[in-house]
Amino acid sequence: xxxxTVFEEEHEMFRSSVRRFLExxxxxxxxxxxxxxxxxxxxxxxxxxQGYLVPQAxxxxxxxxxxxxxxxxxxxxxxxxxxxGLGWGVHSDIVVPYLMNYGSTAQKERYIAACVRGDIVTAIxxxxxxxxxxxxxIRTTAIAxxxxxxxxxxKTFITNGQHADLxxxxxxxxxxxxxxxxxxxx
Amino acid sequence: MKAQDTSELFFSDVRVPKxxxxxxxxxxxxxLMQELPQERLSIGIMAMAASHTVLQQTIDYxxxxxxxxxxxxxxxxxxxxxxxxxxxxxxxQVFMDRCLELLVQGELDTVTAxxxxxxxxxxxxxxxxxxxxLHGGYGFMWEYPVARAFADSRVQRIYxxxxxxxxxxxxxxxxxx
Ligand SMILES: Cc1cc2nc3c(=O)[nH]c(=O)nc-3n(C[C@H](O)[C@H](O)[C@H](O)COP(=O)(O)OP(=O)(O)OC[C@H]3O[C@@H](n4cnc5c(N)ncnc54)[C@H](O)[C@@H]3O)c2cc1C
Ligand SMILES: Cc1cc2nc3c(=O)[nH]c(=O)nc-3n(C[C@H](O)[C@H](O)[C@H](O)COP(=O)(O)OP(=O)(O)OC[C@H]3O[C@@H](n4cnc5c(N)ncnc54)[C@H](O)[C@@H]3O)c2cc1C
Numbered sequence: 001x002x003x004x005t006v007f008e009e010e011h012e013m014f015r016s017s018v019r020r021f022l023e024x025x026x027x028x029x030x031x032x033x034x035x036x037x038x039x040x041x042x043x044x045x046x047x048x049x050q051g052y053l054v055p056q057a058x059x060x061x062x063x064x065x066x067x068x069x070x071x072x073x074x075x076x077x078x079x080x081x082x083x084x085g086l087g088w089g090v091h092s093d094i095v096v097p098y099l100m101n102y103g104s105t106a107q108k109e110r111y112i113a114a115c116v117r118g119d120i121v122t123a124i125x126x127x128x129x130x131x132x133x134x135x136x137x138i139r140t141t142a143i144a145x146x147x148x149x150x151x152x153x154x155k156t157f158i159t160n161g162q163h164a165d166l167x168x169x170x171x172x173x174x175x176x177x178x179x180x181x182x183x184x185x186x
Numbered sequence: 187m188k189a190q191d192t193s194e195l196f197f198s199d200v201r202v203p204k205x206x207x208x209x210x211x212x213x214x215x216x217x218l219m220q221e222l223p224q225e226r227l228s229i230g231i232m233a234m235a236a237s238h239t240v241l242q243q244t245i246d247y248x249x250x251x252x253x254x255x256x257x258x259x260x261x262x263x264x265x266x267x268x269x270x271x272x273x274x275x276x277x278x279q280v281f282m283d284r285c286l287e288l289l290v291q292g293e294l295d296t297v298t299a300x301x302x303x304x305x306x307x308x309x310x311x312x313x314x315x316x317x318x319x320l321h322g323g324y325g326f327m328w329e330y331p332v333a334r335a336f337a338d339s340r341v342q343r344i345y346x347x348x349x350x351x352x353x354x355x356x357x358x359x360x361x362x363x
Contacts, residue, residue: 006284082331082338133351135215154194183208183212183214184207184209185206186207
């Protein structure tokens with residue numbers, strides 16, 4: 001064995017609590033959720049109450065301002081449990097970071113705390129039926145019209161797609177401009 | 187991943203207020219490129235954890251299961267397979283942990299994150315496949331965790347950017363002037 005040195009003692013304590021939560025609140029129900037095709041929505045709120053969603057979020061938005069190793073601990077424990085129905089990784093590691101890094105103050109105030117609590121579940125919609133690897137080739141458009149964007153197109157393989165309250169949609173705001181015409185819209 | 191609510195979404199003249207734009211118009215692609223390393227490392231990290239689990243389950247299984255009058259763990263082939271897998275996993279975990287340190291320091295670059303995703307997901311699939319094999323016919327039965335691990339592992343080489351796309355990114359960086 002090569003001992004792992006990346007984690008501190010507090011990460012390992014956190015790990016024990018995540019593991020216990022998964023054993024008590026997730027594993028006994030996962031088989032049923034597989035039949036249902038989705039996990040119980042309430043689980044998101046339970047996980048949020050424990051601080052297992054977006055631990056890196058700023059304290060002013062209800063987060064723990066934890067370093068990414070806490071996300072890694074959650075990812076590892078979820079993976080270890082074999083409970084593949086949990087879309088927490090997409091939510092915490094991928095989508096909410098877009099809000100944290102590129103959102104306006106108004107957007108952050110409106111959404112991040114609810115994402116930490118599990119009241120808002122997020123998803124990201126990049127892939128389309130006609131294009132996945134070639135992200136520059138997306139065809140969904142968002143055309144400005146007065147105070148709105150009007151979105152047309154379709155997206156596929158969207159993790160958390162059923163539970164999602166907030167989706168980051170990758171669209172073309174300037175369909176002629178290739179990558180430079182691509183924008184992210186909530 | 188049968189409990190995962192992966193879905194198709196259709197937008198037909200959906201109106202959203204302009205204030206729902208994230209960041210600046212036209213910068214979407216740059217933002218994606220900025221955020222993808224974290225997503226890709228997460229996939230690599232999860233690959234390691236899933237691999238450890240299935241390898242341990244398999245070690246437990248081969249010690250219990252008997253063929254030709256003795257535990258299949260006693261066959262040299264079984265031990266050699268396990269030895270290979272554990273060696274690869276041990277070394278990949280060290281790489282993954284180092285990538286995590288770099289990410290925390292804000293220093294994980296796109297190419298290295300692509301290597302983490304490529305290495306992690308490909309190794310996971312190789313390990314799970316060998317573990318199914320060591321389970322014999324039971325490895326193919328849904329009631330066995332290893333069968334689920336086999337089904338679930340496969341998509342790791344596809345989402346978050348396919349293995350081929352990871353190689354494109356790494357390859358381009360190698361021949362760049
Ligand atoms: C369970 C699951 C969850 C997912 N979750 C999400 C999500 O939440 N959000 C989201 O936006 N997407 C999601 N995806 C979509 C996923 O990211 C795409 O499937 C993936 O990027 C590949 O795109 P594609 O399926 O269109 O394949 P294609 O792009 O059609 O690729 C087909 C094959 O061609 C190869 N290929 C493509 N281009 C090249 C090239 N230049 N050189 C060599 N080979 C190439 C690919 O590697 C692949 O082997 C999910 C997919 C799955 C299965
Ligand atoms: C879909 C399906 C359909 C099937 N259909 C039929 C059918 O119609 N009729 C029927 O009779 N059976 C059938 N089988 C059973 C199948 O033939 C057995 O699963 C197969 O022979 C392996 O036996 P086992 O599962 O007991 O594995 P085990 O014998 O327990 O083997 C476990 C592992 O140990 C390895 N091993 C065993 N002995 C040694 C050794 N001496 N040295 C090194 N390694 C060793 C094996 O290669 C394997 O990797 C079916 C199985 C499946 C999954």
